[in-house]
Amino acid sequence: MSAAPVAVRRGGGAERHRVDTTVASQDEGAGHGAAAQDPADLPARAKVAVAAGKVTGAVSRAAGRGSGGVIGGRVALRLDPRLLARLTAGRTCVLVSATNGKTTTTRLIAEALRALGPVVSNALGANMPAGITAAMATDRDARYAVIEVDEKYLPAVATQTTPSAIALLNLSRDQLDRAAETRMLAQRWRDGLAGSSATIVANCDDPLVVWAAGQVERVVWVAAGQAWQEDAWSCPRCGGVLQRTGQEWHCAACDLRRPQPTWVLDGEALRDPYGVRVPLGGLRLPGRANRANATTAAAVASLFGVDPHRAVARMEQVAAVAGRYDTVSYRGRQLRLLLAKNPAGWLETFDLVAGADAHPVLLSVNALGADGTDTSWLWDVDYTRLRGRPVLVIGQRRLDLAVRLQVAGVDFTVHDDLDAALAAAPEGLIDVIANYTAFQQLRQKVGA
Amino acid sequence: MSQGRPAPGPSALRIVWIYPDLLSTYGDQGNALILEYRAAARGHRVERVDVRSDQAVPEQGDIYLIGGGEDRPQRLAAERLRRDPGLTRAAGRGAAVLAVCAGFQLMGHTFYDEQEGVLPGLGLIDVTSHRGSVRCVGEVVADSDPQLAVGGAGLGPLTGFENHMGTTLLGQGVRPLGTVRVGNGNGAGAGTDGAHAGTIAGTYLHGPVLARNPALADLILSWADGDSAPSPVDERWHQRLRKERLAAVGA
Structure with a gap:
């Protein structure tokens, strides 16, 4: 059996619960015994x-x-x-x-x-x-x-x-x-x-x-x-x-x-x-x-x-999981896609983007059904960790995030969508942090 | 800076956040951060004190915040606060209090606990809370009590998000914080949200409430520093957020 990373099929909508029917059959024909019920x-x-x-x-x-x-x-x-x-x-x-x-x-x-x-x-x-x-x-x-x-x-x-x-x-x-x-x-x-x-x-x-x-x-x-x-x-x-x-x-x-x-x-x-x-x-x-x-x-x-x-x-062979941690080229920028759904997740994600050089961070937050429709949790996240970085804000609830970042003392700009935000960003690497449906929308947009 | 505002000096404005370890379920830290931010803009040196539930509540705070939580942490918070005279003494000398959701219920005479039934609160304001029959979840819009004003203007509509099963009945000694246009507030069919009396305000709104209603933040700051002028901060994003939230529910 090969140890090569498993390719995942991509595309599809922003539906919350997707299952990839091609993944599980990667090893078919590998000559294994049928242990499951025939x-x-x-x-x-x-x-x-x-x-x-x-x-x-x-x-x-x-x-x-x-x-x-x-x-x-x-x-x-x-x-x-x-x-x-x-x-x-x-x-x-x-x-x-x-x-x-x-x-x-x-x-x-x-x-x-x-x-x-x-x-x-x-x-x-x-x-x-x-x-x-x-x-x-x-x-x-x-x-x-x-x-x-x-x-x-x-x-x-x-x-x-x-x-x-x-x-x-x-x-x-x-x-x-x-x-x-x-x-x-x-x-x-x-x-x-x-x-x-x-x-x-x-x-x-x-x-x-x-x-x-x-x-x-x-x-x-x-x-x-x-x-x-x-x-x-x-x-x-x-x-x-x-x-x-x-x-x-x-x-x-x-x-x-x-x-x-x-x-x-x-x-x-x-x-x-x-x-x-x-x-x-x-x-x-x-x-x-x-x-x-x-x-x-x-x-x-x-x-x-x-x-x-x-x-x-x-x-060590695993490079990305369901698009997470993937770096994709889009409009002359390299976007590293990071998912953060809740305060604990954001905290761990800030750990990833900290210490890097001061390339921009793009944040996208939605509050659709699968995200939870209450954005109060934004105030549990310590956005002061992004001080000193250029921050670009998009997403359905970008205004909630704007207020949050203002109070956190972070320099930010608010944009209507990804393309508008990237037009305002320098070329090169951008860390993209998004919550659940925002992440799915971004993946679809950049073809990740 | 307008008159009456203290010059930055050794006497700090003390913001006391009560029991974040128990009652901080819905981004309640946001209310503390908003007050800190605006108080600094008003020229105050700000001291924030987070009081864990095994610590004593200081009596000398200027503004006290208490937030939301589910049944069990609410019950634990009530047990500990009833043994601690700090908040009651502070409120007695006129400190400002903003209490949200479970914290609002605790400021009243009684509240309802699933496990133990009716339990006593602190009785700082004339309200009693019960268990409603439906869970109230979603956006709320309430027209603020016209008696409340900052800088000579009303607070405008209050916008926030609720998530609770409580119903709160208002006694003679309080006025509602707002009249509900969208959502539930003090329970399904109540028609009002929250309550205020003197320098104590309670509400079911989070979001958090002060991020979406900066005028309410200034009202509470004015109770503490006596200055009724609006805080000199850039309100652009607050106002755009308010407009968007009100439009989202057709208010």
Whole structure:
């Protein structure tokens, strides 16, 4: 099997939940054993559901409504609600959930596990049951399934897929007008995962994650760090105030505290349970957050016998994930595309653009349904980090951002759209940071 | 700079943000940042004090801010504030208070907690809050109380975003902050948003509210420094944002 980076099919609309049906079948013909349930073994109802899902997906694609996977998956699930369980039966499943980094970590784990054989994955972030089902239907033979799961659906998907491992990266505020409060999500994870037979690979630096994993028998703790701490001042168990000294944290009122990690992100390298350092400097995905994602991915891969050196070598091949971190040429500029959906994500993204020379930063913020329609979160983001950089502002909610940047003391200009902004920018590299639908619109515009 | 404004000097304007660790769910820091920014433009040296919920609320602040949060942090905040005399004493000597959403409910006589039922607030203003039957989520426009003015002019329509299940009943001792044109404010069908009495104002609007209503920020600053003139800041982007938000909901 080739270790070359997997090409992702591009294009399509700005639909939120797209699934790429070509990704999962990259390894077809690689001569693997059929570990998943053979198509002939599926009950009649499931066969009809898969077929109906494929037809619906094809119709949806033909109608120009995205790649069709989610719609197909929805139809198929209606015909056979147990379809996801059937499509994952016999496979070794890994689930990945978090507020930030789940698409990237899913991709990194999938790359690492491809050392063992074919892997099916919902590679483009269609992470609710319909999208997951559609992705699983695209490759019925892959022995491994690495599945990104929306935070709200983790317990339900875990019940359906009986995973061997679940990676829990972080929880923080995101789309508060449509999602549950962050602690409620942690509670849902805690209740839903209690008694799970999966090995949980969890971030010991996120108190909400630690509490959520608290009723699981087997946990591998990873010190993956936590740049954004504003949702983790209050003890998720008792409401006491959390105390922090260096990396350690503990509750002043109860015994919840940071567990001892066995995997550690240590600067530019990871350290495995035997103290072996594996450099992460060769990763093509930039920044601290991606080194954290790679550390967690290596810990997951090692559960299946993939040595961390080998895992990291495979992860180094990943250059972009669903367009994120891609650098594209457009109108004489090189645009580096960065996605930041919530305050924690923006904080990690500023880490990427800091220290670089003072090339411009272009920001685009929307507040469409998939973004959350409340822009209050802009005031949780520390935009003072962009002082000294020329900042160009576009997007549906550019005026909200303008007020925010004015108060942050940042020099900015506001433009009607990307082309107008670029006309006002020098040639060369521009860091582009956008939230969810703004990012999809930009990708479509620049053909990334 | 207009008369009555203090020269920049050793006496700082103290902005106290109460319990950001519990009640800061909806960009509530924004209200503190807006006040800091405008107070600096008014010539004040500004000192911002963020009070975590295991710390005492200082009594000597000029402006107190308290923000929004869900049931559990609201209950924890209430427990801690009831034991801490800081805010009550400050309000008693006329400090300015802006309370948003869950924080607004805490300023009243009682509020409702899913787990424990009716719980006492601080009773700083004459309102009581209950659990409504529907979640109020979305843009709000409310015509500000005509009795409120900055620089001789009214505050204009208040614009913001709400996300709550509360209904707040206003007693005799307060006036509504605004009359709702779009959205819900003090609960579905209430027709009003927020309340004010003396130098205490409460609202369900975030966005945050002062970013979208700079005149309200100046009103609160005037309660603290006695100067009713508008802050000398570039209002271009605030005004364009207000216009856009009002147009977006057809107001």
